[in-house]
Each structure stands twice: as C-alpha cells, then as structure tokens.
Amino acid sequence: MDKIFQRIINNNFSELKGTIIQASVPVPAYLINEMIPVALQGNKTIASCQVSIHPQNKVSANVKMRLLPWPLNLKLRLDHAVDVASFSSPKIRAWLENNLLLGRFGAFFNALPEGVKLYGNQVGIDISAFLQTPEQRRILELIKSIEISTEEDKLILDVRIEVEI
Numbered sequence: 001m002d003k004i005f006q007r008i009i010n011n012n013f014s015e016l017k018g019t020i021i022q023a024s025v026p027v028p029a030y031l032i033n034e035m036i037p038v039a040l041q042g043n044k045t046i047a048s049c050q051v052s053i054h055p056q057n058k059v060s061a062n063v064k065m066r067l068l069p070w071p072l073n074l075k076l077r078l079d080h081a082v083d084v085a086s087f088s089s090p091k092i093r094a095w096l097e098n099n100l101l102l103g104r105f106g107a108f109f110n111a112l113p114e115g116v117k118l119y120g121n122q123v124g125i126d127i128s129a130f131l132q133t134p135e136q137r138r139i140l141e142l143i144k145s146i147e148i149s150t151e152e153d154k155l156i157l158d159v160r161i162e163v164e165i
Contacts, residue, residue, distance in 0.1 A: 019163040029153045082146035089128035096121040
C-alpha cells in the first residue's frame, strides 16, 4: 500500500484527476499550542507563545521574548480567508488590534520566526515555511481555497482541494 500511495503522491495525484474534496476541519486551540513550540525551535528571539482563540476571528497570543522580562499580550483579528494566490506560497493574514507600535519595532528587528513577517500592523504567516516534506508541499498545491472562522477555543478551516483535469 505504501508503494501505491507514494506513486500517487510522486505523480502529483494525476491518477485522481477530477477529485474535489470539501472539508471542514475544526482545529482545537490545544493542538495549535502543541504545534507552536515545534515552529519556534531554534528561534533566538521568542522563548514561547501560547494562543487563545475567540469568536469573530479573534486570537490572543501571549508571547515571551528572550530579551524582555515581561510577556507580550497581542490581540489579533484573522482574515476570513487564506490568501492561496499569494506570490510565493499561501499566507494566513492577521491584524494587530493592540501594541501597534510594537508591531513596527518587531518588523524592524525581524523578531519573528522564519515564515512569519510583520508589515506595520499586519502579520503574514507563510504556510509553506512550516511544511517539512515534498509530499506536504504537493498536497498544499492542491488546495484551492481555505476559509477561516473561529469559535471559542477552536479554529475552523473550510478547505477545498482539487486535482485538476
């Protein structure tokens, strides 16, 4: 079975042309908080980050910086869709709703991990920066749209995947 699945992946799913998958993926906050330390490995500026998810695409992040003695409490508002047509790779965009001056300093000092950039009060998260294998990148290329919504302690991703004819 592994050989068959590997062949399908290696052939960019061409044997499954015409496939359309629409899925709603509820991602609990605790799972996101398990992923963050992995994404932060090797980061010289951020010691830790803990997120809370709230309704209306609101996210709070408590960030402990290595250079500051106190944690930063950031309030963010997520865009309602992932920018899948972005130049280099799909991006999740969020907007700082507090600490706007801090956002400008963070952008200036390039304090965030690889794949996360600050542009004034906007945070851009490059999804492909967190993918480790070619198979993961191939699957990402099949994603045509991702809508984002939130509930208390849950991020909901409505995903459309297509294997084009």
